[in-house]
Amino acid sequence: MKSKISGVALTPLLLASFLTLPANAQDLIIMISGGTFADAQIEAFVKPFEEETGLTVRAIKSEVPANKLKLAVESNTIDFDLSLKTEADGIMLNKLGYLEPIDYSVFDKAELEGIPEGLRPSWGVGNITASFLLSSSTELEKRPTNWAEFWDVDAFPGKRTLQAFIGVQGPLEEALLADGVAMEDLYPLDVDRAFAKLEEMKPHIRKWWTSGNDALQLFNTGVADMGMNFDGRVYALQAEGRPFDLTFNQAKYYAVHWTVPKGAPHKDTAMKFIEYATRAKQQARMAEISGFAPANTAAMAFLPEEKARRLVTYPENFKTAYKLNGEWYAEVDEEGRSNAEKLQERWNVWLTQ
Amino acid sequence: MNSSFSRAANVLFLPGVIFMTLLFLYPLLRMAAISTGFPDFNGDSYARFFSIPSYVDTLFRTFAASTIVTVACFILGYPTAVFLSQARGHKKSILLACVVLPYLTSLLVRTYAWMVILNDTSPLNSFLMWTGLIDQPLGLLFSTTGALIGMVHIMLPAMILPIYAILQGMDPAQMRAAKALGGGPARAFFKVYLPQSLPGIRSGATLVFALSLGFYITPAALGSPSDLMLSNLITAVLNSALDFRFASAIAIILLACTLAAYGLVGLFGTRSAQGGVLISRIFSPLVAGLKKLLPSTGNGRAAQRWTSNVGREQVWEGTGSRILAAYGYLVLFFLVLPSILVVVMSFSDERILNFPPRAWSLRWYEVLFTDPLWAEATWTSLRVAAVSTVLSMLIGGTAAYALVRGSAALRPGIFALMLAPMIVPSVVNSVGLYSVLAPWGLVNREVGLILALTPGSISYVVIIMLATLTSFDPRLEMASSSLGAGRIRTALKIILPIIAPGAIAAALFAFIHAFDEVVISSFIAGSTMQTLPLKIWYGIQYELEPVIAAVSTLMMIFPIIALPFLGRRAKVLRT
Numbered sequence: 001m002k003s004k005i006s007g008v009a010l011t012p013l014l015l016a017s018f019l020t021l022p023a024n025a026q027d028l029i030i031m032i033s034g035g036t037f038a039d040a041q042i043e044a045f046v047k048p049f050e051e052e053t054g055l056t057v058r059a060i061k062s063e064v065p066a067n068k069l070k071l072a073v074e075s076n077t078i079d080f081d082l083s084l085k086t087e088a089d090g091i092m093l094n095k096l097g098y099l100e101p102i103d104y105s106v107f108d109k110a111e112l113e114g115i116p117e118g119l120r121p122s123w124g125v126g127n128i129t130a131s132f133l134l135s136s137s138t139e140l141e142k143r144p145t146n147w148a149e150f151w152d153v154d155a156f157p158g159k160r161t162l163q164a165f166i167g168v169q170g171p172l173e174e175a176l177l178a179d180g181v182a183m184e185d186l187y188p189l190d191v192d193r194a195f196a197k198l199e200e201m202k203p204h205i206r207k208w209w210t211s212g213n214d215a216l217q218l219f220n221t222g223v224a225d226m227g228m229n230f231d232g233r234v235y236a237l238q239a240e241g242r243p244f245d246l247t248f249n250q251a252k253y254y255a256v257h258w259t260v261p262k263g264a265p266h267k268d269t270a271m272k273f274i275e276y277a278t279r280a281k282q283q284a285r286m287a288e289i290s291g292f293a294p295a296n297t298a299a300m301a302f303l304p305e306e307k308a309r310r311l312v313t314y315p316e317n318f319k320t321a322y323k324l325n326g327e328w329y330a331e332v333d334e335e336g337r338s339n340a341e342k343l344q345e346r347w348n349v350w351l352t353q
Numbered sequence: 354m355n356s357s358f359s360r361a362a363n364v365l366f367l368p369g370v371i372f373m374t375l376l377f378l379y380p381l382l383r384m385a386a387i388s389t390g391f392p393d394f395n396g397d398s399y400a401r402f403f404s405i406p407s408y409v410d411t412l413f414r415t416f417a418a419s420t421i422v423t424v425a426c427f428i429l430g431y432p433t434a435v436f437l438s439q440a441r442g443h444k445k446s447i448l449l450a451c452v453v454l455p456y457l458t459s460l461l462v463r464t465y466a467w468m469v470i471l472n473d474t475s476p477l478n479s480f481l482m483w484t485g486l487i488d489q490p491l492g493l494l495f496s497t498t499g500a501l502i503g504m505v506h507i508m509l510p511a512m513i514l515p516i517y518a519i520l521q522g523m524d525p526a527q528m529r530a531a532k533a534l535g536g537g538p539a540r541a542f543f544k545v546y547l548p549q550s551l552p553g554i555r556s557g558a559t560l561v562f563a564l565s566l567g568f569y570i571t572p573a574a575l576g577s578p579s580d581l582m583l584s585n586l587i588t589a590v591l592n593s594a595l596d597f598r599f600a601s602a603i604a605i606i607l608l609a610c611t612l613a614a615y616g617l618v619g620l621f622g623t624r625s626a627q628g629g630v631l632i633s634r635i636f637s638p639l640v641a642g643l644k645k646l647l648p649s650t651g652n653g654r655a656a657q658r659w660t661s662n663v664g665r666e667q668v669w670e671g672t673g674s675r676i677l678a679a680y681g682y683l684v685l686f687f688l689v690l691p692s693i694l695v696v697v698m699s700f701s702d703e704r705i706l707n708f709p710p711r712a713w714s715l716r717w718y719e720v721l722f723t724d725p726l727w728a729e730a731t732w733t734s735l736r737v738a739a740v741s742t743v744l745s746m747l748i749g750g751t752a753a754y755a756l757v758r759g760s761a762a763l764r765p766g767i768f769a770l771m772l773a774p775m776i777v778p779s780v781v782n783s784v785g786l787y788s789v790l791a792p793w794g795l796v797n798r799e800v801g802l803i804l805a806l807t808p809g810s811i812s813y814v815v816i817i818m819l820a821t822l823t824s825f826d827p828r829l830e831m832a833s834s835s836l837g838a839g840r841i842r843t844a845l846k847i848i849l850p851i852i853a854p855g856a857i858a859a860a861l862f863a864f865i866h867a868f869d870e871v872v873i874s875s876f877i878a879g880s881t882m883q884t885l886p887l888k889i890w891y892g893i894q895y896e897l898e899p900v901i902a903a904v905s906t907l908m909m910i911f912p913i914i915a916l917p918f919l920g921r922r923a924k925v926l927r928t
Contacts, residue, residue, distance in 0.1 A: 058881075060881055074791075222474045223472075223495065345593075352586070
């Protein structure tokens with residue numbers, strides 16, 4: 001039995017927290033997703049940025065789905081300056097004209113060179129490279145090493161989870177890989193084949209996770225022994241002493257971009273923040289805490305070897321991974337509907353069948 | 354009552370009517386228009402719904418789940434209500450509190466509690482594995498069974514309270530007479546007791562069934578991915594495809610089903626199916642049941658009723674009553690268990706839920722009080738709920754007064770309008786409100802959220818204030834004015850003190866509604882403005898951390914503190 005703070009100490013804490021609340025005194029409002037990933041960003045970006053600039057940042061641990069962002073821009077009620085978007089979402093929102101162009105003039109030349117060109121389009125700058133990969137409990141007798149083995153429920157017993165289809169991400173590539181498609185032949189996705197393969201897995205999935213924290217909790221609470229997870233979340237599980245490990249074999253990686261919505265209240269500060277958050281040093285700090293790979297390749301120099309080894313962009317890991325094709329998801333047919341939208345509808349119907 | 358009095362009172366209908374029309378009727382109409390492709394009119398989106406088998410399955414599943422929940426609530430609730438009506442004295446108030454406190458506890462808190470209990474590593478599973486009854490955890494969380502358990506738990510008070518209210522008003526002498534006349538206990542029960550309790554059963558069953566049709570949060574959090582309910586489907590369509598037209602069509606289908614459920618009871622129960630009368634028939638037993646717990650409201654008469662119950666006769670004796678008591682205690686235990694577990698979990702020192710926690714600390718309370726985001730969410734909720742309470746007291750209070758004093762011809766229609774938000778599933782309201790508030794630029798704004806939450810609060814105010822005002826003798830008011838007091842003086846010196854206990858109860862319910870609402874808020878509040886329940890809701894979805902247990906514990910304390918305060922305050926005002 002231990003008690004960190006006494007009940008007596010709580011009362012002034014409570015009062016203080018209620019009295020010292022600054023009402024709307026923020027210089028910047030950013031959406032930083034949730035859970036351990038958000039915590040890492042606060043540590044690596046937000047706190048040092050506040051210290052260096054003296055500005056106040058309101059970091060909200062939540063996400064704004066692309067559709068909500070669209071509605072907010074349309075109704076002119078954008079009340080945040082920065083949010084994280086995948087490549088596919090970024091391309092789609094940019095096509096609609098819902099994103100502010102990035103002001104690359106505030107960036108340091110040398111820093112900018114560290115960010116691969118593909119990670120600094122006009123509409124957003126890469127923050128991290130995350131990957132979906134196969135994670136499993138080290139307590140299992142037999143652990144799957146690729147998606148085909150994961151699909152083999154008899155040879156590899158255990159409770160399974162996969163990601164639900166959310167906008168531009170889902171377990172379609174994994175299903176195709178399990179069905180024998182090679183990594184380099186995945187795109188354009190054979191959607192019918194993917195759904196047919198998913199049908200096999202459906203009865204074995206108790207919960208399709210929808211967010212990184214959701215996934216983390218499923219493994220954490222014993223609902224799942226194996227399945228899709230983010231690299232960073234697996235490391236978060238390990239940090240909590242949970243028996244999970246990952247393989248970069250057939251890992252699907254993609255970049256998360258900082259984007260500024262049209263009509264953001266503090267646009268210029270937002271640009272400054274992005275510039276700060278993509279500096280090699282800050283990126284290294286982020287990678288160290290979160291286990292997600294930095295978008296700025298120069299960050300690798302600031303990382304100890306054993307930390308770098310854990311990242312998807314580490315050469316050895318990178319060889320067996322493939323890139324999620326965001327452009328394919330954002331591709332629009334003659335009716336103006338993107339592949340992502342069509343897939344989402346098909347998924348909703350399929351799931352309730 | 355003279356007619357100038359009544360004409361003057363008719364003016365008081367206006368604020369309520371205008372407000373409800375703008376923020377309840379108009380959004381629904383607009384949603385209906387959008388669903389038909391306004392300005393064109395066609396049924397394409399409806400045809401699409403019925404052409405996709407899995408969507409039609411969802412409709413049937415929604416009905417099936419609501420039926421199961423209703424039947425289960427009846428089986429658990431009826432004997433419990435009988436048991437409660439037999440209890441006496443202090444024991445009775447404690448037992449009643451076990452029903453009412455869960456009812457007043459945040460829906461999210463109760464849902465979170467079930468996530469904790471049904472977990473694979475939960476106390477329930479550890480206990481069963483320890484006893485050797487099972488060797489694998491029961492996969493209850495994210496399963497249909499899990500969702501049903503949570504839904505039954507949440508709906509149970511809405512079944513027990515109306516039945517209890519009716520049983521409480523029954524004359525026990527009738528049962529005695531039936532038995533004395535040789536009917537035997539079973540016959541006496543089926544011929545005398547059960548028929549008399551039917552209004553309570555009807556009210557409870559309708560409430561539970563109709564509210565279950567619109568269930569959203571609980572199945573989403575506890576259910577399996579394939580047992581989506583209609584309301585979850587609406588959100589899925591809106592969030593993923595942004596198909597406002599299709600979402601509106603599904604919302605209209607859900608609304609039609611709900612109204613049909615109410616209508617069915619109207620047909621069976623009465624000759625006239627007037628909306629307002631129907632709603633009051635369904636809701637007033639619930640309010641009556643709730644008021645039993647608030648002995649000092651209702652002009653102090655309830656308090657007397659309580660003491661008069663002390664000498665009340667037992668309808669059941671011997672073994673039967675012992676079985677009944679055992680059953681009643683079990684059901685009440687089921688009702689309060691989740692809250693107890695949440696309180697215990699909140700003192701855990703672990704990030705992972707274990708029961709009992711392996712180490713204890715106040716760290717989650719520390720997080721709660723030091724994290725500015727939690728404080729900010731709390732402040733936002735308090736502000737929104739406070740303003741909404743004031744607004745709904747002004748608008749709803751005037752409307753209730755007008756309903757008592759105003760023209761009888763206008764009464765049923767306006768009554769129905771004021772209470773309608775209560776019977777429409779909140780996800781339906783949300784879609785409509787969004788379509789209206791977004792073009793006005795009120796989404797993502799505190800003002801917008803307040804406006805969106807106030808119609809629901811007004812309904813609570815109207816129903817409680819009406820109960821208070823009807824028990825108020827208008828002659829007192831006339832006496833006051835005939836003795837030379839002006840309108841304002843009469844209002845301050847005569848009306849206000851008498852209605853104060855009811856008004857406090859009304860304000861409490863309005864506040865709890867606005868403070869706890871999460872479905873409408875999740876549509877209207879937007880991304881950066883987070884109320885406390887919204888923050889909990891995102892937290893439940895993303896992190897099952899004990900910090901949510903801590904905030905839930907604090908939210909449970911709120912009704913516990915509020916209730917006795919209500920009683921004391923009312924007494925002070927009376928003397």
